[in-house]
Amino acid sequence: MKPEKGTISGLQMALMLYPAVIATAFLTLPTITAQYAGNDLWLTPILSGISGALTLFLAVRLHRLYPGQTVIEYSVKIIGTVPGKIVGFAYFIFLLYLTGVIARQYAEFVKSAIMFKTPLLVILSSILLLAAIAVRGGVELIARAATILTPVFVIPSFVLLLLLPDLNVQHLFPVLEKGWIPVLKGSLAPNAYTSEFFLMTFFLPLLSNPEKGAKWAAVSIAADLFSGLYASLLVLFLLGPDTADKVYPVLTAFRYISLANFFENLEALLVAMWVIGNFLKLSIFLYAATTSLVQTLELKDYRMVVYPLAVWCVLFSLWDYPNLPSLDNHIKYVSPFELLAFFNAIPLLLLLAASARQVFKGSPNLPAKGKNAVE
Amino acid sequence: MFAIGKITAPIALLLLLSGCWDRVELNDLSLITAIAFDKPQQNNSVEVTAQIIIPKVKGGGDGGTGGGGGGQAKQTVTRTASGSDIADAISKLQMVIPRKIFWGQCKVFIFGEEIAREGIREHMDFLLRHPQPRERGYVFVSRGRGADVLELFPPIERSSSEVIRELAQLGIGLKVTLEQLSIRLKGESGAQALPLVHILPKSKSSKPFETIAYLSGTAVFKDGKMIGELSSRETRGVLWVRNEIDEYTVTYENDPAKGKVSIHPLHAKVKLVPRIEDGTWKMDIKVRTAGDLVQNGTPLNPMDPQVLKKMEEGMKKDIQARIRDALKLLQRDLNADILDFANAYHRKYPKIWAEAKDEWETKFPEIEATVDVEARINRPGMVNSPGGISQETGTEK
Amino acid sequence: MNKALVAEVTIAVAFIVWFERKRVKKIPGKERTLFVLLLLSAWIMAFFDLPNTPGLASVFDSLFGPLRPLVEE
Numbered sequence: 047m048k049p050e051k052g053t054i055s056g057l058q059m060a061l062m063l064y065p066a067v068i069a070t071a072f073l074t075l076p077t078i079t080a081q082y083a084g085n086d087l088w089l090t091p092i093l094s095g096i097s098g099a100l101t102l103f104l105a106v107r108l109h110r111l112y113p114g115q116t117v118i119e120y121s122v123k124i125i126g127t128v129p130g131k132i133v134g135f136a137y138f139i140f141l142l143y144l145t146g147v148i149a150r151q152y153a154e155f156v157k158s159a160i161m162f163k164t165p166l167l168v169i170l171s172s173i174l175l176l177a178a179i180a181v182r183g184g185v186e187l188i189a190r191a192a193t194i195l196t197p198v199f200v201i202p203s204f205v206l207l208l209l210l211p212d213l214n215v216q217h218l219f220p221v222l223e224k225g226w227i228p229v230l231k232g233s234l235a236p237n238a239y240t241s242e243f244f245l246m247t248f249f250l251p252l253l254s255n256p257e258k259g260a261k262w263a264a265v266s267i268a269a270d271l272f273s274g275l276y277a278s279l280l281v282l283f284l285l286g287p288d289t290a291d292k293v294y295p296v297l298t299a300f301r302y303i304s305l306a307n308f309f310e311n312l313e314a315l316l317v318a319m320w321v322i323g324n325f326l327k328l329s330i331f332l333y334a335a336t337t338s339l340v341q342t343l344e345l346k347d348y349r350m351v352v353y354p355l356a357v358w359c360v361l362f363s364l365w366d367y368p369n370l371p372s373l374d375n376h377i378k379y380v381s382p383f384e385l386l387a388f389f390n391a392i393p394l395l396l397l398l399a400a401s402a403r404q405v406f407k408g409s410p411n412l413p414a415k416g417k418n419a420v421e
Numbered sequence: 422m423f424a425i426g427k428i429t430a431p432i433a434l435l436l437l438l439s440g441c442w443d444r445v446e447l448n449d450l451s452l453i454t455a456i457a458f459d460k461p462q463q464n465n466s467v468e469v470t471a472q473i474i475i476p477k478v479k480g481g482g483d484g485g486t487g488g489g490g491g492g493q494a495k496q497t498v499t500r501t502a503s504g505s506d507i508a509d510a511i512s513k514l515q516m517v518i519p520r521k522i523f524w525g526q527c528k529v530f531i532f533g534e535e536i537a538r539e540g541i542r543e544h545m546d547f548l549l550r551h552p553q554p555r556e557r558g559y560v561f562v563s564r565g566r567g568a569d570v571l572e573l574f575p576p577i578e579r580s581s582s583e584v585i586r587e588l589a590q591l592g593i594g595l596k597v598t599l600e601q602l603s604i605r606l607k608g609e610s611g612a613q614a615l616p617l618v619h620i621l622p623k624s625k626s627s628k629p630f631e632t633i634a635y636l637s638g639t640a641v642f643k644d645g646k647m648i649g650e651l652s653s654r655e656t657r658g659v660l661w662v663r664n665e666i667d668e669y670t671v672t673y674e675n676d677p678a679k680g681k682v683s684i685h686p687l688h689a690k691v692k693l694v695p696r697i698e699d700g701t702w703k704m705d706i707k708v709r710t711a712g713d714l715v716q717n718g719t720p721l722n723p724m725d726p727q728v729l730k731k732m733e734e735g736m737k738k739d740i741q742a743r744i745r746d747a748l749k750l751l752q753r754d755l756n757a758d759i760l761d762f763a764n765a766y767h768r769k770y771p772k773i774w775a776e777a778k779d780e781w782e783t784k785f786p787e788i789e790a791t792v793d794v795e796a797r798i799n800r801p802g803m804v805n806s807p808g809g810i811s812q813e814t815g816t817e818k
Numbered sequence: 819m820n821k822a823l824v825a826e827v828t829i830a831v832a833f834i835v836w837f838e839r840k841r842v843k844k845i846p847g848k849e850r851t852l853f854v855l856l857l858l859s860a861w862i863m864a865f866f867d868l869p870n871t872p873g874l875a876s877v878f879d880s881l882f883g884p885l886r887p888l889v890e891e
Binding site for chain 2: 158159160161162163164165168216219220223284285286287288291298301302304310311
């Protein structure tokens with residue numbers, strides 16, 4: 047059952063998924079990966095392709111087995127009503143919590159970089175309100191917003207190329223001085239961020255042509271990898287050993303741009319990019335959270351719950367994080383596991399169970415049982 | 422009814438998203454163009470002097486000022502405050518400045534000589550940690566107090582900080598941005614270099630304080646403390662090795678001694694190639710440079726290829742000498758690796774470096790450096806034979 | 819207790835109820851209860867000192883805590 051009647055195209059889905067993942071990664075990953083891998087940090091976005099491929103495989107495969115359904119819906123078919131609903135509810139709470147954390151990350155950056163005096167609550171509420179309005183308008187609204195805004199989001203990042211005269215390629219060397227292990231450790235976070243592409247499980251059912259959609263999703267993932275590589279290399283060539291010590295290396299890069307003493311102070315451009323990107327990201331995550339709830343409880347109309355859930359996101363964004371270091375600590379050491387658990391591990395288990403079911407019983411679905419009859 | 426809701430939401434968002442808590446009007450800001458850090462007279466740790474642009478005065482006035490004593494009205498004003506650390510000093514500084522201190526235009530940071538000798542690490546932390554100071558600002562050390570440099574009123578530029586910045590960008594001496602300094606402080610070499618600022622003695626016709634500051638020489642640091650300096654000539658040697666030679670003229674005595682020749686190098690490319698042979702650490706400095714003749718004090722005709730060759734030889738020897746002199750001073754006397762040989766070895770021989778890096782203090786002076794210069798003179802300028810001598814009397818071989 | 823948060827959530831809840839008034843009347847009982855439940859629970863949560871209250875993040879911290887040595891530099 048779809049929560050709404052909207053349909054979107056594969057391209058629109060790609061345009062939605064790209065900022066949904068890269069918006070925070072672009073800004074927060076380079077310092078984390080630099081802290082692990084030092085001057086080898088640029089290898090980590092390449093390695094995040096592992097999770098990218100896995101996530102794509104899982105989401106598409108599962109959708110092929112259960113066309114037109116999201117993970118919430120087919121969990122029930124795979125492992126039974128009660129366990130399935132529990133899984134669905136878990137996804138709901140997790141996505142709601144994630145939306146809050148993302149909003150908090152966004153607000154902390156805006157506050158520390160440009161709006162020093164504005165209260166955190168104001169920054170959080172305003173962006174979440176905006177996202178809520180978008181979600182309430184439906185997935186087609188978000189898709190159309192992404193079609194316009196994602197290019198606007200991407201283009202300013204090319205401005206970083208103006209740093210060319212200030213870049214020092216020597217910072218790349220020596221390569222792999224400390225071996226592969228720090229690189230592997232450093233690639234955990236990028237992989238976890240890439241696993242967020244699993245959100246396509248909410249959009250594949252809405253596509254008119256899901257197979258083409260899968261190809262578009264792959265394009266999106268590739269674009270994501272490339273953007274991560276671009277940002278990492280740029281920041282490395284500019285800052286070298288200083289990369290790990292900056293809280294927002296990309297912000298430093300934007301601040302450093304100076305062309306002919308005229309194009310300066312361009313960090314405002316980064317903040318604009320950031321607002322747009324996070325608006326899209328939050329809309330998509332909020333949409334996913336809403337859909338999870340609606341599908342778990344099998345409600346008819348999702349629109350009523352959007353605003354109340356947005357309020358809950360504000361609560362989640364404040365909950366448990368008294369200051370920025372505690373948030374950063376969590377993002378660095380715990381978040382990768384959370385994300386991989388929900389977006390890679392659980393889907394993998396579901397796929398294994400569904401395949402096993404197919405092998406033994408010939409159909410991936412549970413036998414019909416009253417309300418849960420196969421559609 | 423819903424219409425009201427639809428209108429209030431966007432309006433509320435417009436107000437909230439842009440953060441009205443942080444609104445600042447342009448004329449509530451005091452634009453700082455330069456900041457100097459000095460050792461204060463009293464007991465505090467640091468004295469901060471800010472140079473602020475006075476916004477009303479634009480370009481000397483339309484009617485009245487005209488000729489006469491060369492002056493434009495003062496366009497900058499300085500304010501000083503001291504505190505236990507920079508953040509403390511800045512907050513005290515704000516007390517004597519009616520507008521909010523704004524760092525967005527501050528592109529010059531000057532450390533007074535005294536405070537440079539004490540150590541700049543702790544002050545660098547403020548400049549890097551605080552969100553406002555720009556990483557692209559240039560850092561200098563001043564002979565004497567930095568505050569004195571800020572109190573000058575240059576005749577042409579708007580502020581003395583603009584003078585220094587323009588001079589730095591010309592490439593006559595070293596130019597180091599805040600970020601580059603930050604990288605060097607973390608670097609393997611343990612040594613840093615900053616350009617030295619002096620105050621030009623004012624000409625007789627100028628008003629008091631109407632003079633400029635200029636760059637000459639380099640302040641050499643080890644682990645954030647100033648330990649010595651290089652003269653202007655030695656600084657040129659350093660610039661050659663660092664591949665930062667830009668706007669510069671090479672003048673040397675032509676051999677056989679018959680007069681001086683000046684070349685304006687237009688292109689220079691320098692490569693540092695570290696080598697470790699049989700346990701001896703060597704560094705090859707390869708310089709390729711080419712320039713044009715701008716002054717020929719010899720009676721020789723530079724259009725003659727053999728004469729030109731001799732001149733190129735002279736140029737090559739001169740550049741070699743400069744680099745060698747600079748190296749000698751850095752390796753023997755100061756033991757400061759501001760040329761970043763350390764990183765060159767690290768990149769090429771990571772394993773050997775890992776073992777040797779704690780002994781860099783002893784290793785650096787022992788490095789055998791070879792200077793290999795290839796100098797070419799491309800064009801003779803606008804005249805052929807020596808200017809000022811007729812074709813017959815002049816030209817010998 | 820963060821007064822600003824309580825004030826904001828109260829206003830938000832009020833606004834939401836006002837905004838969705840007509841729709842609430844139309845939808846079936848189950849969804850209506852959910853709507854009220856979400857708003858009520860959110861309002862109650864606002865009274866806590868959230869930043870210092872252990873929440874889901876702490877749950878994950880303890881869950882994945884033992885794995886931390888794997889990811890320390």
